[in-house]
Amino acid sequence: MQQIKQEVLDILLQLKGSGKFASIHSDDFVFPGLVVEGIGETAFPINPLQANALIQAGHKAPFGKGKATIYDDNVRSAWEIDASKLSFNNPQWTKFIDKAIGKIKTDLGLEDYTVAAHLYKLLVYQKGDFFLPHKDTEKEKGMFGTMIVGLPSQYTGGELVIQFEGVTEVADFTQNPNPYSINYAAFYADCDHEVKPLTSGYRVCLVYNLVQEKAAKKISLQSLQSHVATLSKILTKHQSKQDAQPSIVLLGHQYTPENFSYESLKLNDRVRAEALLQAAKEAGYYAKLCLVTSYLSGTPAYDGYDDDDDENAEMEEVYDESLTIEHWADDEHPALSNVSFAEADLITSFPIDEGEPIVKESTGYMGNYGPDLMHWYHFGAVMIWSHQLNAKLLPSQYTGTQLNWIEHFNRTSSISEEEKVVVDHILTAALTNPKTSYYQKDPTNYNAVADWLINGNKTTFLLNLLPERLHLFFEKIDTESWIKLFKFLSRENGTILFEKLTKALTLSVLEKLLDVLQVMMEDKTLKPLATVQIQKLPKYFKLVYDEYDHRVNAPAFTNLFWTAKHASSTAEWTNEILETLIQKPNRTYIHGTIAPQLLSVKEPSELTHKLLLFCQEYLQQRANNEPQPPASWSRPMPDNFGSHKYQWQILKDFLESPTEQNFDFRKNQTERKELEYAIKSSVVDLKTETIKKGSPHTLRITKTQAAYHRQMNDWNEDVALLEKLKDSKQ
Known part of the structure; x- marks a missing residue:
């Protein structure tokens, strides 16, 4: 294991810089004071008259093929003016170029090199001009790349497209809405690049050769793919072991969880992360950018009382520590919520708890107790793990994570047999840990379960689930997804599924059932199956109301009223439902649920009419018994003394x-x-x-007289609601 770690580190240490092969920027306008021999100083933005004058002063642009210089309008169509005919009156232009070189060096990973930009040519493209894909030849000693500076002018098209090892960057200078800004792009000479045809206007740009000035290791664009191939073999050697653990590689820099992403990676971290991610993909493994968090809490290294909270004090004694992954960058793979590892498992060239933590806190003094210090180290890392290891990890993940992975598997064919078996196990016996970490999102998308069953043609699996498991999925999966499931099942199997769902019926299942049946009734293929279940609703309501003190919620009443109106209910069906609904009448339930639903009914039915009459009778009885104030000041003792x-x-x-x-x-x-x-x-x-x-x-x-006032308040509410029900149009 130690040898594998060292091999990975040896490869990564060779990768420097941001990993970019191109640098694209836009800066505020600086007047170049550009003077063209025979024309004079150029004004900006360059207008069509000036552009035509530049074309007249120049000549057709050739291209190099080996040692030959070739003119061919089928390969390159543009005009150029040699650097010897160009000069700059504004000394600020040199400062602008130097500033641009600084940004370019950072992007291309060349901070340790001395780089200069030597003016090569001025190019003019007019409508229809272009340059087919090509590589730049070395035009002077030390040249390793090219910089293109776009001068302000109006045009469309002419995008500079740069490619290296299958990755494309596009410098479209027309996208900047400010006509007075200066856009520039730089890239290594090894990159293929082209200029797309100009569709209008004139594209005018300066071309500089990027040159390594001082003697040092020659600047060259590293082939990331060669490192990727080597890393892929090393990772395969590690992950193929029987007892393999995730390969967690620390990148080198710390990041706050709030601002962590692939785009925020610093310096060498980006190219190293990219190499690891590509190597894992090439090897057929999962890989994800994450933060490895080391948390330490302890006491500060000083004695005595201090009124100030000193979070910058050194930690003398550590009494609690943890090592976790709590934040993951977004990409194509879901995150994991529970990964166990020790510091010895990390692939890193440095101790994780040395140096300055990125977050420090102090509790300050609390009474007679001294302060506690808390340190957080958040290191960027890449975790790599195999499909087989993923199958071992999934059962211990939080519910939201498991569902995210099931959703992911529904979208991809890249899933191992071990993972398929584990998902079935999760659906059968897991999904019982709803906890999420501080940073993890928890969408808990149970609809993924329905898609898994359908995609895997798992009719038998579904029908063999235990009733409590069916109840869980019936409640959690959206109605629309259940409609897809019932369409997937045959009518016979749909009947069997309903029998299992209603065998030990619960209140929440009954509420969901009313919603599902309403939607099924609006579908011609499912209406016959739904009709059978609707006829059984009186029995279902009686079973639930006899078993539970709680009653169905307001949305369930909405669905029930719709069903009573549109499902050809009989008088017997209506009376049986009504008898169950009005047993054990409850004032709070009538006020809070039944009456508001009756008042909102737009399509009255026999059921709503009879239920309305019942509510009116119930409230009338209460209205006929107006509370009276107490006859004296005697008050009853409480029913329960408790410990008093x-x-x-x-x-x-x-x-x-x-x-x-x-x-x-x-x-x-x-x-x-x-x-x-x-x-x-x-x-x-x-x-x-x-x-x-x-x-x-x-x-x-x-x-x-609080009790009397409460009774009067209830009585006034009863009278007001009674009037509303009497005024309703049913």
Whole structure:
């Protein structure tokens, strides 16, 4: 294992820079003071008259083939002016070029080299001009690349397309809406590049040779593919082992989770990450960019009391630490939520807990306790693992992660037999850990389960699931996906599935069933199957209402009312449903669920009409019994004393008195608090206040008419709702 780690590190250490083969930028306009021999100083933006003058001063642009110089309008059509006829009056132009070189060096990974830009030519493209794909030849000693500087002018087309090892970058200078900006692009001479045909206007640009000035290792564009091929073989050697663990390779730099992405990778990290990702893909493995987080907490390395929170103090003693992957970059593969590893498992050339952490916190002093320090190291990394290892990891992942992977498998044919077996196991016995990490998104898309069953033609598997597992999927999978599933099943198998779903019916399954049946009724192919189940709804409602104290929710009533109107329900069906719905009438349920649904009905049915009459009768009975205020000040004792029997004995005579309204309890604070807590813990018509005169203070207890006011409030609501129901058009 140690040898494999070293082999990986040896390859990565050879990769330097950002990994880019092209650098494309746009900067604020600097007046070049460009002087063309025979024409004079050029104004900007360059207009058609000036462009034509430049063409007249130049000559047709050739191209090199070996040592030969060839003119062929079928390969290249453009005009050029040699550097010897060009000069610049503005000294700021040299500073602009130097600044551009600085950005280019960073992009191309050449910070350690001395690079200069030598003016080569001025090019003019007019409508129809182009340059077919080609490589630049070395025009002077030390030349390793080319820089193109676009001068402000109006044109369309003429995109500069640069390619290397199957990757394409496009420099389209027309995309910048500011006509006075200066766009430029640079690339290695080994890159194939072309200029697409100009469709209008004039494209005018300066061409510079990029030259290595000081003696050093020759600048050349590294062939990433050769390193990728070697890494792929090394990774295969590692992952093919029976007891293989994920290959977790640290890149070198730290990143905050909020700003971590492939685009944010620094310096050498990008090219190394790209090499690892490509090598894994070539080997047929999963690979994902992630943050390896090392967390340390402990005590600071100083003594004494300090009022300031010193998060910058050194940590003297570590008493808690962890090593995790909690953040993953977005790409084609889902993240994992639970990966166990130790520091010894990492492929890294440096200790993970040395140096400055990217995040530091201090709790500060807390009473008699000293501060705690917390350090977070967030290192960019690439994790690589095989399909076989993925099959071992999936059962221990959180539910959202497992569902994300099932969704991924539905979109790809790249799945191993081991992974297929594991997914079936997850559907049979897992999906029981809904926890997610701090950074992980949790879409919990159970619809992926339906697609998995359909794509795998898993009718038998579905019908063999245990009832509680069927209930879970029936509740979690969207109605639209269940419609797809029932269309996938034969009518006979659909009937069997309904029998299993309704064998041990739950309230939530009944609510979902009403929604599914309504949509099925609107589909000609599923309507016969749905009709059979709708006829059984009275039985289903009775089973659930006899078993559960809770009742179906408002959306379920909406679906039931639609079914009663559109599913040709009989009088017997209606009466059976109604009888179940009105058993054990509940005021809160009528106010909060049934009545609002009845008031929103747009297509009345016999069921809604009869249910409306029942609600009116129920509310009328309550309206006929207007609450009356208490005849005296006596109040009942609470039904349940709990642990406060002694306190209520103190209040017994006061509560029973028909005339006493106040009771003063002058005791020490502990006794007052216990009595006050007893009152607040019960539903009783008493309120309390503390009178802070004398010592000890007095707890004054006053009788109220709160119960009567609550009854009157309920009565007023009943009367108002009754009027609304009477005014409804049903």
